[in-house]
Amino acid sequence: MAYVAPVEDTLFILRHVVPLSEVAATERFAEATGETAHAVLTEAGRMATDVLAPLNREGDLAPARLENGRVRSSPGFERGYAAIAEGGWIGLSSTPDHGGAGLPQVLNQAVGEYMAGACLALQLNPLLTQGQIEALEHHADEAMQATYLPKLISGEWNGTMNLTEPAAGSDVGALRTRAEPNGDGSYAITGQKIFITWGDSDVTENTCHAVLARLPDGVPGVKGISLFMVPKLIPDENGKPGVANNLKVVSLEHKIGIHGSPTCVMSFEGAQGWLIGEPHKGMAAMFTMMNAARLAVGVQGVGVGEAALQKAAAYAAEREQFGPIIRHADVRRMLATARAEVFAARAICLACAQAIDLARATGDPDCAARAAFLTPIAKAWGTDVGCRVADTGVQVHGGMGYIEETGAGQFWRDVRITPIYEGTNGIQAMDLVGRKLADGGAAGFALIDEMQAGAKAAQETLPDLAEAVWQAAESLREATAAMAEASGPDRNAGAVPFLAAFARVLGAHYHLRAAQAGDESRRILARIYVERVLPRILGDLSEARAGAADLDALPDAAFAGAAGA
Template identity: 65%
Template sequence: MSYQAPVEECQFILNNIVGIEEVTKTERFEEATPDVIEAILNEAGKLCTDVLAPLNRNGDLDPARLENGVVRTSKGFGEGYAAIAEGGWIGMAADPEFGGMGLPLSVTTAVNDMMAGACLSLQLNPLMTQGQIEAFEHHASDELKALYLPKLISGEWCGTMNLTEPQAGSDVGALRTKAEPNGDGTYAITGQKIYITWADNDFSENVCHLVLARLPDGVPGTKGISLFIVPKLIPNADGSLGEHNSLKVVSLEHKLGLHGSPTAVMEYAGAKGWLVGAPHGGMAAMFTMMNNARLGVGTQGIGIAEAAYQKALAYALDRKQGRVGGTGSIVEHADVKRMLATMKADTFVARSIAFACAVAIDLGNATGDAAHKARAALLTPIAKAFGTDAGLAIAELGVQVHGGMGFIEDTGAAQFSRDVRVTSIYEGTNGIQAMDLVARKMMDGGDAAFAMIDEIEAFAESARSTQGALAEAVWQASENLRETTEWLVAQDDMNDRFAGAVPYLKAFARVLGGYYHLMAAQKGGTSRQKIARFYINRLLPEHKSLLAQVRVGNGDLADLTPDDLVA
């Protein structure tokens, strides 16, 4: 069975789990009626199933390559990109003033999920452009918006993010790239950037780089960083393209996976750039891009999880091995059922968290309500980290379901495991996401977290009459999470929070998963009730050991020295 876009699953979660109807009730998104959303998801599903999914293997076997300074992309990627651009899929959530559809981000997230499952190497390209579009909408001057946004939204031009340098990875403030004023409102950008996703291609008219650099009067650290748009080809005022800028792709990285997506070292040698946002305000603009990208990358993990599950399920249904009843296929084995049920249950959890985050972002944008914005901020690191962690674990289980054939590249199971691996590193490692959750996102004293826990407990209370022990288990898990959250926000030493940050994030995701599965059991059919029972009985209990790790604090880690680790 080849990849089939999970249109019905996305619709079920949007309509029954995360409450997209609240988004479509707002004035901003009132035109996104249920019929419109259904039609959009169906069309996107056809694109993903029929056009993009057949390209996935090409990207692995026919990698992007650098030839005489020109990036050559994988066979069929140009046609696939054209289908994405011509369908308007890049600018789904973008401002209609510049050619976007103005749709809710929650719809865009569902479409990106399906595109990532179909062909992650190619989907990375429009995701980068979407982040650039959002940064422009929030921070660019009217002149830059008018020049760049129509081209980015149409897909004629592609966008990238240039943050990382060899000596400045997660510590962005250590960057050395310089921006010198040219005296005419432009700047000369000089420096080197690494890990630049889709830094170039052979199918779009132009590639526009958002580059972090430091002005001559920029102070050391993050407060002295500014953001610049540095195009490959310098556009004229009318949007036509002029001379090549002073930038180049130095090399392409040799990667574990995502071979169809060119990841480059970029060199800027006095390249002409324009300031985006205020001088020294680059971090604010960067976080606009990063938060968009964090949800997007979490969604990529979910897309791969879906694709890996579909492939593993098809293999298990077909493979005959051992003495089992029913069909005689390995899907009848208890342990294979366990693996497949884990894959299915956790894909549902990760997708629900991501969609819930997108809905909160939409409601915050549509209403300006602080509570929705706080909910979105809380869920963003969870969506990114759990979505990608689940993608890794589910892709690995997919290999295991295949047994020996999973280790053979011909089946394609291993590609999912290789392709998804980087997502837990992209846009801030998952450890950084967890630290963000327990620090920045708890600066409110845990109010947003407690509001989420209150919601879970209230629903579990209401479900007790029909779901019995399952509802009780979810209620108790949320209460356990509440008690640990109270302990966490009481810690003044941030290292005591950071030492347990990763298990805390995972525990929070586990409890959210219990909530969403309980809701699915209430609103779905028999199969959803059975998968909910599996999750709540077998996977939800993991939250207890995770929360126990959180409350240990930093003492045992602080006692460890480098010598202890070497010995």
């Protein structure tokens, strides 16, 4: 069975679980009606299913390659990218002032999931472009916006994000790339960047690099960093791609997965660049881009998890071992748990997107705080679920899952990068327990209040499930209060399990909503989640509150197996 975009599941969530109607009730997104959502998602699902999904295996078997300094894309990728660009999918949520459709993020992220599930390696191209569009909309001057936004939104040009250097990964402030004024308003950018996704392309006519660099008067650390637009081909006076800039692709990384996505080592050799935003404020502009990408990466995890699950379920229905293996209890356990987890992760990501939309449309600080709180959860949990479900898909295939020809292993190899890039999941968790609890956890407690109110509302129709969700939320409330008061080291040591617990309870909350609104299969799926997934918060919360003392006490040598007798 080939991948089929889960349009009906998304529409169900947007009707009954994370209501699109709340977004459409705002003046800014009044056109995002249920009819609009149905039309947009149906067409996006068709494109992903029919055009992109057939390219996924080609990208794995025939990776992007570097020839004479130019990237050559995998077979069919040019055709697939054209379908994305010509369909207007890149600018779905971008400003209409420069050619975007101006639709809400909740629809944009749903479309992103379909494209990622169909062909993650290709979807990475528009994902990075969308992030750059957001950064330019918020931080660039009018002249730069006029030059770049129409081309990026149309898909004629693609955008990249250049942060990482050989000696500056998560510690961005250690970067060495420098920017020297040219005296004409532009800057000479010199340095090397690594892990640059789609750093060159033959599916677009120009590649636009957003590059972090330090001006001569920039102070050490992140406060002295600026952001620059450095195009591969410098636009001429008419905005057309002109002369080649002084930059090049040094090499392509040989990765575990996403082989069709060219991950470049970039060298900037006095390349001409222009400041995005204010000097020394580059991290603020880059974080606009990264925050957009963080939710989108969580959505990628959900998309690949969905694709892996579809393939595993189809195989289980066909594979005969004492009858179809889909009738075996353990196989059914794996598939049912995976289906429940994918639904929960999808709902969490759409809830995050909904909060972003409401914050933008209303300016409500509570909506903004909710979006900020949900972003690290959506990114980390969406990608963790994607990895788990892809791994489960291999297991369902049995020995054939370990054979490359089945394609089951590709989903795991492709999705495994998602917990790492755009801020590792450990960094997401530390952000959650650090900055997002810095106010005492108000946004977190508001979500817990909502979950408990939802459980109370379900007590008459689903009393046992409602009680389990209410009690889990109460345990989460106690842990959130403790985490907000804990020392920094103790918070960080418990950050990942705390995030996992919060995500599991949110997932149960959304399953409970679905069970109240849906048919018998929705209620059964909710029961599977509440009885089989939700109880794991006991271990999560125990670890979250264990502190850092035992971890610090263990000698470094013990990690290498050299502990004393």
